Amino acid sequence: MDREPRSGGDVLPFAGVELGGTKCVCTLAYGPGAILAQETVPTTHPDETLPAIAAVLERWWSTHGFAALGIASFGPVDLNRASPTWGHILATTKPNWAMADVAGRLSAGLDVPFAFDTDVNGAAYAETRWGSGKGLTDFAYVTIGTGVGVGLLVNGAPTRGIGHAEIGHLRVPRLAHDTLPSGCPFHDDCVEGLASGTGIKAALGDVHVSTIPDDHPVWDRVVSAIVAMCHAMVATTGPQRIAIGGGVMNKQPHVLARIEPALRESINGYLPLPEGAPYIVAPALGDQAGPLGSIALAQVALGERIAEPA
Numbered sequence: 563m564d565r566e567p568r569s570g571g572d573v574l575p576f577a578g579v580e581l582g583g584t585k586c587v588c589t590l591a592y593g594p595g596a597i598l599a600q601e602t603v604p605t606t607h608p609d610e611t612l613p614a615i616a617a618v619l620e621r622w623w624s625t626h627g628f629a630a631l632g633i634a635s636f637g638p639v640d641l642n643r644a645s646p647t648w649g650h651i652l653a654t655t656k657p658n659w660a661m662a663d664v665a666g667r668l669s670a671g672l673d674v675p676f677a678f679d680t681d682v683n684g685a686a687y688a689e690t691r692w693g694s695g696k697g698l699t700d701f702a703y704v705t706i707g708t709g710v711g712v713g714l715l716v717n718g719a720p721t722r723g724i725g726h727a728e729i730g731h732l733r734v735p736r737l738a739h740d741t742l743p744s745g746c747p748f749h750d751d752c753v754e755g756l757a758s759g760t761g762i763k764a765a766l767g768d769v770h771v772s773t774i775p776d777d778h779p780v781w782d783r784v785v786s787a788i789v790a791m792c793h794a795m796v797a798t799t800g801p802q803r804i805a806i807g808g809g810v811m812n813k814q815p816h817v818l819a820r821i822e823p824a825l826r827e828s829i830n831g832y833l834p835l836p837e838g839a840p841y842i843v844a845p846a847l848g849d850q851a852g853p854l855g856s857i858a859l860a861q862v863a864l865g866e867r868i869a870e871p872a
Contacts, residue, residue, distance in 0.1 A: 574629040576864070577622055578856025579615055579668060580681055581635040583656055583708060586611060587853040588618045590626060594692050594847065594854055598626065608662040616668055623672060631676035632859030634684030634852065635664050637711075641679065641726055649678050655747070677863035683720040683727075684855025685845070686713030691858050693846035694805045702801040703845065704729075705808035706788065710754040713855075716799050730754040734790035740783050742766075756787040759810050772813040781817060784810070788817075789824045792842070796825070796833055803836070807845040818844060 575598055580587045584605055591597040599622065603614045622628060638652045649665025665678040686695070686703035695701035695715075703713040710730030714721050721727050731752045745764035746755030755761045759771050765780055774780060792804055811818055822842040826835060835841050845851045 574627050576630055576632065576857045576860035577619055577628040578632040578634065578684075578853065578858075578860050579619070580684065580852045580856045581605065581611075581615075581633070581664060582681065582852070583636050586615055587856075588615060588622075589853045589857055590622050590628065591854070591857050593857065594688075594850065600853065605656075607658050608664075608667075612662070612664065612667045616670070619668065619672065628674065628860075630674050630860040630864035631669060631672060632684065632856040632861070632863060633665055633668055633676065633678045634681040634856040634859055635678070637680045637726065638728060639664070639678070639680060639726070641722065675860075675863040677859040679720060679859055680711070680713065680726050681852055681855060682711040682713030683715075684713070684859050685847075685851040686715050686720070686855070687858035687862065688847055688851050688854040689805055689845055690715060690718075691861075692854065693851065694843045695803055696846075698802045700800060700802045702795055702799075702804045703851065704788075704791075704804060704806040706757060706759075706784075706806060706810040707808035708759050710758050710791075710808075712791075712795075714795070714799060714801070721799070729791060729795065730758070732791055732794055734787050734794075737783055737786055742783075753787045753791045757784040757810070762810070771810055774814070776814070776816045781814070781820075784817060785820045785824060788821055789828055792821065792825050793828045796829060796835070800833075803841060803843060805843050805845045807848070807851065811844070818842065 575590050575592050578589045586603045586605055588601045590599040601618050605611050640647045640650050651659050651662045654660050669676045682703055689695040689703050690698055690701050699718040701715045705711045712727050712729035714727040733751050736751050742765035744750045744755030745758055745761030746752050749755055847854055
């Protein structure tokens with residue numbers, strides 16, 4: 563639930579940072595209906611970007627104060643608290659960011675509970691608190707943009723194991739006639755390589771995604787890859803709903819409408835997809851799903867601190 567300010571201002575807001583590949587969004591808020599401040603910092607070099615974000619947090623700390631901090635980062639990242647590189651970005655194509663200590667540098671000097679997770683897991687939390695997955699415990703938030711990321715909540719919490727979900731790199735069957743290049747340097751046939759903005763440009767050249775006609779055959783490839791990914795999620799963790807957003811979907815909204823019918827055809831009645839309401843939806847929080855994801859993580863961190871035994 564949102565923590566609304568009481569008279570006298572005795573309830574502090576939450577601070578959050580969403581680190582993206584091109585920009586980072588710092589948010590001070592109680593929830594989506596009470597955003598007090600939001601500032602953007604360009605994602606350049608970690609020695610430039612992280613101190614600039616820390617300066618925003620320090621200013622908010624001294625002027626407003628906040629109850630907890632949530633950090634939602636692009637990945638892959640180390641989420642194993644027993645690991646010496648917990649809170650670090652791991653292998654990444656983003657120059658200079660491999661092994662950047664994001665959590666350590668941004669939480670330093672702030673004596674508040676804080677959480678660190680992927681940007682898509684944060685967005686999944688936000689959507690289940692305030693958006694398209696409200697009230698659900700098993701939910702998937704998918705972003706189709708420069709890459710493909712999936713925030714996957716199972717029984718109310720993100721999956722862990724050897725690492726966070728990287729379902730965008732699930733290898734899927736190519737269409738029989740598709741011999742065009744993949745946009746992924748690691749896999750020739752993963753969802754990200756075939757369906758992301760990078761994958762589309764690998765196939766068609768340096769085009770603007772928004773200018774590609776609705777009936778272009780590249781959308782068959784995109785839809786096929788996304789549907790195969792959704793089929794795999796339905797057959798493994800069984801999300802109660804899947805929200806799909808991101809730059810590609812925003813620029814080509816016809817793609818979203820194609821996915822659920824194709825998914826139901828792919829499942830072919832074997833598994834009981836929910837009826838009575840759309841199963842594949844757009845994120846209700848829109849472009850704020852990511853920034854509010856960091857606020858949701860901060861709320862989770864405070865809740866866990868309160869729940870700790872004395």
